[in-house]
Amino acid sequence: MRSGWSIGVPMFVQASAAGAYAYDEQGHRYIDYIMAYGPLLFGHTHRALVTGLDELAGHGFVWGTTHPEEVRLAERIRAHLPVMERMRFVTTGTEAVMSAIRVARAFTKRALILKFAGNYHGHSDFALLNAGASAHTSDASASGIPAGVMHDVIVARYNDLASVDTLLRGRESDLAAIIVEPVVGNMGYVTPVTGFLEGLRERTTRYGALLIFDEVITWLRLGLGGAQAATGVTPDMTTIGKIMGGGVPIAAFGGRADVMGVLAPGGQTFTGGTHGGNPFCVGMAHRVLDVLEAHPEYYEHMRAIGERLADGIRAIFRETGLPYAVVQHESIVDFKFRAGPPTRNYDDALAADKRLYAAYYTAMLERGILLPPSQNEVMFVSTAHTAADIDETLVAMRASLP
Secondary structure (H helix, E strand, C coil), X not given: CCCCHHHCCCCCCEEEEEEXXXXXXXXXXXXXXXXXXXXXXXXXXXHHHHCCHHHHHCCCCCCCCCCHHHHHHHHHHHHHCCCCCEEEEECCHHHHHHHHHHHHHHHHCCCXXXXXXCCCCCCCCHHHCCCCCCCCCCCCHHHCCCHHHHHCEEEECCCCHHHHHHHHCCCHHHEEEEEECCCECCCCCECCCCCHHHHHHHHHHXXXXXXXXECCCCCECCECCHHHHHHCCCCCEEEECHHHHCCCCCEEEEXXXXXXXXXXXXXXXXXXXXXXXXXXXXXXXXXXXXXXXXXXXXXXXXXXXXXXXXXXXXXXXXXXXXXXXXXXXXXXXEEEEEECCCCCCHHHHHCXXXXXXXXXXXXXXXXXXXXXXXXXXCEECCCCCCHHHHHHHHHHHHHHCC
16 A cells, blocks of 8 residues: 555655655655545644653553543544444454454444445455455455355445345345445545445345444544535444544444444443553544544545645646546545546546556656555545645646646
C-alpha cells in the first residue's frame, strides 16, 4: 500500500509532518493529500490532539479492564450512530470487520458472506478476495487464502443488484450477511446508484440475513452521522476505525442489541483483545469528538476546500480537453485516468491507465505534492489545507498532467 510498487514508483520516505504538510528526510515540504489514507481530519499535529499527551499517558496506555471513559465514548458514538445500540472497541478496522463477521455468523447460524469487488475490509482472509485499495489479491490461493474460506464468500459487482441476485440464487438461506462500503473509497471514490443500498437492505431483511456497513473511511469523513445518515439506509451492524481517534489505533464494531447479544459473556461468541478500549486511545477519541462537536464549521471548511480543488481540476480538464470525470463529496476528491463517467464498479476502476497515473504521481511529487501511490486511493483534504495549498496544487497539476 505504501511502497509504490503497484505503479512502479519509488517509496516515499517521510521524516515528519505538520498541518497539511509532509516532509522528507531532506526537509522538502509536500502538500499531503494522503492524510494517512483518511483519518487525519484536522491534518497532522493539530493542537487539540497533541497537547497534554503526557497527562493523558500518565493514566496508563493499557489496563486490560473496562473503564468509565470507554462506556462514555460508546454512548457518544451511539448518539451519532443510533444503530450501534451495543458496541465493542478493538484496535484496527481489520479486527472490527473480522469480529462483525463472526457475530453475524453466530447470530444467523449461517456461514455465507457476500461482499463486493473493489471494497476493502481489511486484510483478513475473506476480505482480500477481489479487494480494493492496494490488496491486488487476484489469485487467492497464491495469497494464503484457504479454499474453505473462498467457498463461504461471494464477491458481487458493486452497484449491481442483478449481480447480487445471480450469485445468491439457490444460496439465499445460507446468507449470514452482506458487507459493503456504503460509499466506496478504495477503488477510487464511488457513490451508490439510486436504489442500490435500499436493495441490499430489502434483500437481507427478506433472507433473514444482516446488512453490515463498513464505515471505517466514511464515518466522520462524511459527517458525524456517517454514510448511513447521508444515504438514509440503516444497516444492522457498523464498523468504524481510527478516524475516531485522529489516527491512533482504535476501532469498533456494533449494531442492534439482539445481534450483539451473541457476544460473550452473555452469549457464546468470543472476541477479545487487551488493547481494545485502552484508556489512551479512548482519550484521543474523546478529543476528536470534542473538536467536531464544538466546531461544525470545520466540515464547512473542508467541503469548501474540496470543492475548490475539484472545480479547479475540472477547469484544467476542460482547458486541456482531457475526458476524465472528477468526483467530490465533502472532503474527498478523486479522478481516474479513464475516459467517461465516474467510476461505478471495480471493472471501471481496473480500466484506468496505471502508466499515466504513475507519470502523474511522479511529476506531482517533484513539484511538492504528495498523492497516494495507487490509483485505487483518493485525495483527502483536512481542516489544515488552505486555499493557497489548493492553488499551489492546481498549478502543479497543469504542469504534471501527461
